[in-house]
Amino acid sequence: MATVIINGQELELDDDERLNGIQAAARLGYDIPHYCWHPGLSVVASCRMCLVETGRRDPESGEISMMPKLVPGCQTPATDGTVFVTESDKVKQARAQVEEGLLINHPIDCPICDKAGECRLQDYYFEHGQGSRRADLRPFTSRRRSLGDTVTLFVDRCVMCSRCVRFTREITGTGELYVEGRGAGEEIDVFPGFPLANKMAGNVVDLCPVGALGDKDFLYSQRVWFMKSHDGVCAGCSTGCSITIDENQDRVYRLRPRENPHINEWWMCDEGRYGYHHVHSEHRLAGPQQFDAEARQYVNADWSRLPTELDKKFTAIAKRWPGSVAGVLSPHLSVEEAYLLAKYLRGVDPEATLVLGPVPVEGEDESFPQGFTIRAEKCPNRRGVEAVLEYFTGRVATFDDLLPDVAAGKLHAIWVSGGYRNDWIDEATAESFDAADLLVVQDLFDSPLMQRAHYQLPAAAFAERDGSYVNVADRLQSFRWAIRPPMGVRTEGSLLWQMSAMPGMYRAGEVLAEIAREIGYFSAAVEEIPAVGVDLKVNLLV
Ligand code: SF4
Ligand code: SF4
Ligand code: FES
Incomplete structure (x- = not known):
């Protein structure tokens, strides 16, 4: 156990804790300002914003001796007997001088800077x-240059903290960015012919403590104080990065990584970061439709009548042909939605066939030197849906396993959940579903299968639903909706909740509590789920 003294208060640290002055002071609520230090990068101690007084307490006499000069808190380890003073006049004067020095070289263009409102x-x-x-030493320019497809540099706004440079060297290992020139002439740049083009490039914008790096996707689209931020989980691949969803009036403007030491630390990939545009696509299905056999065309269906109507039809078919009901549980469904769908279908037909929907895979997993991995599996919840299937059916049957029975006309009523962003089913496969008497498809976009559905139901996108995903490493994360679905769209959870005759509004938390009680794999989710999720393996004998 180590004891550190911060502004006269003692802080106990475990023997295995390795903190610097900034981290130790934060434990006691003292915020030491800093630009260049970041917990995920090496320490360079170049900005001097974190200067503090430091010294040592003699273990025998208890006497404190202070160092004459200020030292960077980011570079000073908090060890047994270390003394930090972070709020003295000397420290405050140093901070003011660093700020003044930075602002001599910084344009005051906050009114047109994207970072205003969240700028250090x-x-x-x-x-x-x-x-x-006290001084205006030189005129400012609005020099701006593109560093790559996604990031723009506003040259004069840079405070030369070098976070962006270290990120490309230490985290992605691609090293596109470097410091050009020396002293007052230093600038960030890319090497000629080698733009900032790695698959995690967008993180440099989050890392930049000022508005020097702009994200072209977000640039000038919103003032940050108009947006609300929501905790979410990226649905782009089975890594399941923790994210923050920034929205204004039900429109997503930005996704950012949310710190999670168990999954993504401080980062996310660009595919996930910019993978929200489909949420606002004009091609999304806009309202429920049902096929009118007499008129041979689709007509609008009524959400308020649909649960009862669908329930009647599934129940009638299950009575007439027991074992002929089937459900396709998409790996884009939340755990709760998959459970409700499986439970409902097994409720009307105890022999109902349940299978995992197609799992989209693109290329191979891609890992970066620091360990971050972009998964080839482009869906958020295969593990969670598999666990639900194992519980209800004792195994995990796939979509391909289902197709022979579909083509043979053995399955009379089929519910297919989708949520896919890209084409996922071809014409020939979809044709085999023509044999079904009742085909319900709930998906984001039109597809050859949707064109054959007796009921076309629009699905919710990832930012619009409540629930939980289980990532590739068996970590379950829960999330709330960040935006409301577009008019005419109803979330799968709320529809299935009503079809299961549950009272009131859909409450994903109640469903998860039931799942945690019923299914051993989910037992660790019985308590409230922390923001970083819960490791489902802790309760398993593996
Ligand atoms: S561009 Fe931003 S992150 Fe990079 S050195 Fe300048 S201030 Fe730091
Ligand atoms: S690695 Fe996967 S989960 Fe993480 S941000 Fe990228 S797409 Fe999303
Ligand atoms: S944060 Fe310590 S010197 Fe920059």
Whole structure:
């Protein structure tokens, strides 16, 4: 056990904890301002914003001796007997001087800067800077240059913290960024012919403490104070990165990584970051439709009548042909939705066939030097849906296993859940479903299968639903909806909740509690799920 003294208060640290001054002070609620330090990158101690007084307490006499000069808190380890003083006049004066020095070289273009409202330079100046600016040494330019397809550099806004450079060297190992020039002439740049093009490039925008790096996807689309932020989970692949969804009035404008030491640390990939545009696609299905056999065309269906109507039809078919009901559980469904669908179908037909929907796979897993992995499996919840299937059927049958029975006309009523962003079924496969008497398809977009459905139901996108996903490493994360679905769309969870005759509004938490009680694999999810999720393996004998 180590004891660190911060502003006269003692902080106990476990023997295996390795903290610097910034981290130790944060434990006691002292925020030491910093630009260049980031917990996921190496320490360079170049910005000097984190200067603090430090010293040591003699273990025998208890006497404290302080060092004469200020030291960077980011580079000073918090060991047994270390003393930090973070709020003295000397420290405050140093912070103000660093701020003043940075602002001499920084344009005051906050009104047109995307970072305004979440900029460290802006925030620290109000908190730690001097009230007025004493010098204007040179005119500012609005020099801006593209670093790659996704990132723009606003040259004069850079405070040369080098976070972006270290990211491309240490995390992606691609090293596209470097510091050009020296001293007051330093600038961030890319090597000629080698743009910033790695698959995690967008993280440099999050890392940049000021508005020097702009995300072309987000640039000038929103002022940050108009947006609301919601915790979410990326549905782009089975890594299941923790994310923050920034939205305004039911429109997603930005996805950012949310720190999770168990999954993605501080990062996310660009595929996930920019993988939200389909949510607002004009091609999404807009309202439920049912096929009118007499008129031989689709007509609008009524959400308020659909649960009862569908229930009657599934029940009638199950009575007439027991064992002829089937459900395709998409790996895009949440655990709760998959469970409700399986439970409902097994409720009307105890012999109902349940299979896992097609699992989209693109290429191979791609890992970066620091360990971050983009998975080839482009869906968020295969593991969760598999566990539900194992519980209800004792095995995991696949979509391909289902097709022979579909083509042979053995299955009379089939419910297919989708949620796929890309084409997932071809004409020939879809044709085999023509034999079904009742085909319900719930999906985001039109497809050859949707064109054969007796009921076409629009599905919710990842940012619109409540529930939980289980990632490839068996970690379950729960999330709430960030935006409401477009008019005419109803989430799978709320529809299945009503079809299961559950009272009131859909409550994913109640469904998960039932799942945790019923299915051993999910037993670790019985308590409230923390923001970083829960490891389902802890309760398993593996
Ligand atoms: S562009 Fe941003 S992250 Fe990169 S060195 Fe400049 S201030 Fe730091
Ligand atoms: S690695 Fe996968 S889960 Fe993480 S951000 Fe990328 S697509 Fe999303
Ligand atoms: S954060 Fe410590 S010197 Fe920059």
